[in-house]
Amino acid sequence: MSDVRFNMWLFMSSTWRKLKETLVARSASDMFKGTFKVTFTLAFLLFILQMTTTDVNYKDFIRGSLPGSDSRVIEIVRDRYLTPPSSNPYNLSTDQKYLQYSKSVSWKYIDHYLKQFFINQRKGFFVEAGALDGEFLSNSLWLEQSLGWSGLLVEPDEESYLQILQKHRKAWSSNSCLSPTTFPREAVHVAVKVKDIYPGVPWYYRGASHELGVTLSPRYDGFFEAAENSYFLVHCFPLESYLRALNVTTVDFLSLDIQGSEQGVLKSFPWRDIIVRMVVAELPAEEKDMVDFMEDQGYFWLNSKERLYDEEFIFVRNKDFFIHYRDIEPNPGFYQMAAVSA
Structure with missing residues (x-):
């Protein structure tokens, strides 16, 4: 060409x-x-x-x-593939049931550490991949609303992405997916949608949407039994491509909840060229080789002494952890829960 x-x-x-x-x-x-x-x-x-x-x-x-x-x-x-932040007022949900469930399960666990790490930092930059509707279980909304952060929301599901736009988030967004390699690619996205007869919160099911062919945790089996799937082609780019397109050289917080592609995204990222201070990734609990990989990149496994909740791994750059955050407090509620279930 x-x-x-x-x-x-x-x-x-x-x-x-x-x-x-x-x-x-x-x-x-x-x-x-x-x-x-x-x-x-x-x-x-x-x-x-x-x-x-x-x-x-x-x-x-x-x-x-x-x-x-x-x-x-x-x-x-x-x-x-990039839509700029909205200048309109937020249009967030007022449904009480939605709000109750939108701050449950893994959100509480991650939010505990976010508030300890970043409570005094304004004007940071986040990336949240697997952003759903931009509000339900969002790991980045507090950073944006309370601390004035900017960032990037990546969501391949078309219906979910439309909801992100309608909520008027103050972050860049992309209706695409992260590539697990250093090259762009096309993939088949499996959109999981709750059946009309189900009385629960449908966004739990939307969160189980994934790329066709990936292996998911058995804990999603019940989701698939109660839901119906649709399939469509999506375009995926390496995380580096988005960041360079936005001229971003430092990511303060990276959240990966992309149902099976997290390991590829982490292993293909140029850690020496772009600074990432804190990473939350949903990984299989038995995949301890990712801990070794992240340690080799200069990261500390923050929640190594806790029973993993929802398979969430939290990594912090060594330079940040040992200089500023050595007195970080674990989440006592989840310690207790682990002890009870042991």
């Missing part, structure tokens, strides 16, 4: 993305107005033109032909 054609594609791609954002921002009352119909028609025609531009096939760049550090891949991520 020539540079001229590539630049043409980037321009058209960026224009299409901005039009899509405009459509999402429209209120429901505008849906049948003539101006909306005209905008949608123009956007659709532009999309067709974009997809049929001679010899401009961006898929060549997201099927592994170039590494995620390549400037052309980074340009594609920046212009096509």
Whole structure:
């Protein structure tokens, strides 16, 4: 692909993305107005033109032909796969049942450490992959709301991502997935959706959505029995690609809850080039080789003396831990729970 054609594609791609954002921002009352119909028609025609531009096939760049550090891949991520933070007021849930469950299970465990590490740090940067709707069990919302952090939310599920946009988070977002390798790739996303007859909180089920082919913990078996799946193709990029597209060189908090791809993301990340201060990753409890790997990268396994809750591993960069956080307090509630269940 020539540079001229590539630049043409980037321009058209960026224009299409901005039009899509405009459509999402429209209120429901505008849906049948003539101006909306005209905008949608123009956007659709532009999309067709974009997809049929001679010899401009961006898929060549997201099927592994170039590494995620390549400037052309980074340009594609920046212009096509990143939505800027919302400037509108938050539109968070007021449903009491939702709010009760949105701060339960692993959220309490992780929140305990987040507040000890970052309570006095303003203007940090987070990455939350597996962001769901941007509120339910969110590990980053407190950092954004209370401390003024910016960040990146990555969510491949289309319905979940639409909810992120509607909640008006003050972070960048991407309707894509993290690649477990150093190359972009395409994957089949399995969207798990609760059946209508189930009376519980549906977002628990949405959290079990995953890439087709990965091995999940047996604890999800009950979820799949009560849910129905749908399948669609998603584009995945190395975490490095997103960060370089945003010109980010330090990530204060990285949260990975991507149902089976965490190990690949961690092992393919350029730890020497980009600073990450704290990592929370959902990993199989028996995968202690990841502890060795992270220690080799200069990280301390923070919750090594606790019984792992929900298979959450917490790693802190040695430089941060031994200088600032050696007196970090464990979560006594989960110590007690481990003792009772032992």
